[in-house]
Amino acid sequence: MSYALIADLGGTNARFALAPIHKNDLFEVKVYPCKDYLDLFSAVTEYLNQSSVDFEQVSAVVFAIAGPVNQPVIRFTNNNWQFTHEDVENFFGKEKKIALINDYDALGHSLDALPKSELAAVGDSSKLDLNAPRWVIGPGTGLGVSCVVPQKEGANIILPGEGGHVDLSPCNDLEDDIVKFLRKKYQRVSAEHVLSGRGLENLYEALALREGVEKRITAPQIGKAVSSGDPIAVAALNQFFVFLGRVVGDLVLSVESRGGVYITGGIVPRYIEEIRKSDFRDAMQDKGPMKGLVSPIPTFVVMSEYPGLIGCACYASYLVSNT
Template identity: 70%
Template sequence: MSHALIADLGGTNARFALVPIHQYEPLEIRVLPCKNYANFFDAAADYIEHCSVDMENIDAVVLAIAGPVNQAVIRFSNNPWHFTRAEVQSYFGDDKPVALLNDFDAVGYSLEVLPKSDMVVLGEHATVDPKAPCWVVGAGTGLGISCVVPQDNGPNMVLPGEGGHVDLSACNDLEDDILKFLRTRHKRVSAERVLSGMGLENIYEAMAQREGIERRLTAPEIGEALKQGNDPIASAALEQFFVFLGRVIGDLVLSVESRGGVYIAGGIVPRYLNEILKSGFRDAMQDKGRMKEFVSPIPTFVVMSEYPGLMGCACYASYLVSKA
């Protein structure tokens, strides 16, 4: 049986797996901390050495990368690794089809194969137009965004971009204070500065300072404080995180009428599913003044699958082999 080698290469971890061609459930998954390897090739060699399939039985390689892939030298947004397409092709062999995808482009391809049971509806609306564009958004080490346009024949068209780095706007005094705090540190405040693990830390620190407290917790420490239930700033910071997420997603929907829905992946939101269900996320998304009725019907879903990026790579690998 022929297989594809697939990998979802993030800012913190590199997730490698195998998958039989035309199947989509990743096998032999290993999550390798990026900091343990000098470069991608060292991590790939470690995985290949310990997997059950020899490289000669690998018919395709698909890598999802946390950063822009249409560059001469591909660099990661939150990771010092870098390489060129030619280096990757040479490493795996000139006879193998190799594809490099943005990590959230890969999540976009996964929408073709993700089971409905892996999606949780946020809000009152759940009806999608399967032929209409949709957005994929995910907060983790960074903020990934991709726009997906379904096609009648062939894979979804995924429009590349770095939407996580758009300017962040504020809509009330609290948000003004958070942005003022962050501008003293970063001058320009992008959406990723609040919608990521680092972003949750930034929100916490800004809200603490607003209360006259000098304190910054790491994202795991904020998570622990939320479990303990003894830190009101942690609860308020997570609520504001969801509000900012709603505002950004509402802006995306205004940019592209995404009747296909909005799919929220990444490492943070699925971890706090109960909290986002009770939060002001949807109110903030729909808070678009005269355009509220335009935005309100758009359904939003949390993707609960643990490895949507790998599933998207598996889906793309099937098209890659069929085309070869």
């Protein structure tokens, strides 16, 4: 049997797995903290040494990268690993089918393979058209975005970009105050400055300051504070969802994604009931005369544990079949 070696390399963790070619059955999934390894190849070597599959049986290597992959030197947006395509080719050998794709490209390739049970609808999903374009967006260590164009044959087309770094636009007095606070920190304020783990911390700090309290706590601490009913934490999480809705609405205005918007990342799936109760959909639809265009667009939270790896497995099968 032929296998794919796949990895989802993020800002915080490197997730590795194996999958049979033409199947999305992941096995030997292991997660390594990036900070524990000097570089990518140290982590790969440890994984391969622990693998039960002979490397000769691996016909494809697909790695999803948290950052641009079309550069001479691949650097991660949120960790200090770096390497070239040639480095990867030399490490694995030219006889292997090798692909380095953006992590949100991988998520885009996963959508058709995810079971419906792992997609939690937020709002009405009755207008879903799976033949139409889709957006994927995910607050985590950073903020990733990709646009997916479905194809009847072959792999879906994933339009690359770094949409998490678009400018953040405030829409009311509260948001004006938040952006003014963030401008002192960052000068230019991007969507990632509020829609990420660090972004949630920024929102808490900004809202606390409005109450006359100088306090910053970590994203996990905010989660615990939400559970205990802390009003600043509750307000910060709701504002997180409001900004997410505003950015999602802007994406829909850019490409009318009747195939849905899919929210991934390490934060939102933890708060599925909170996002459903939040002002997320109201903020998404708050687009003036374009409200009627945005309102029918379905939104889902991806609840799968390893969607990026599933997307890599899908792409590996396509890579072997078409090269």
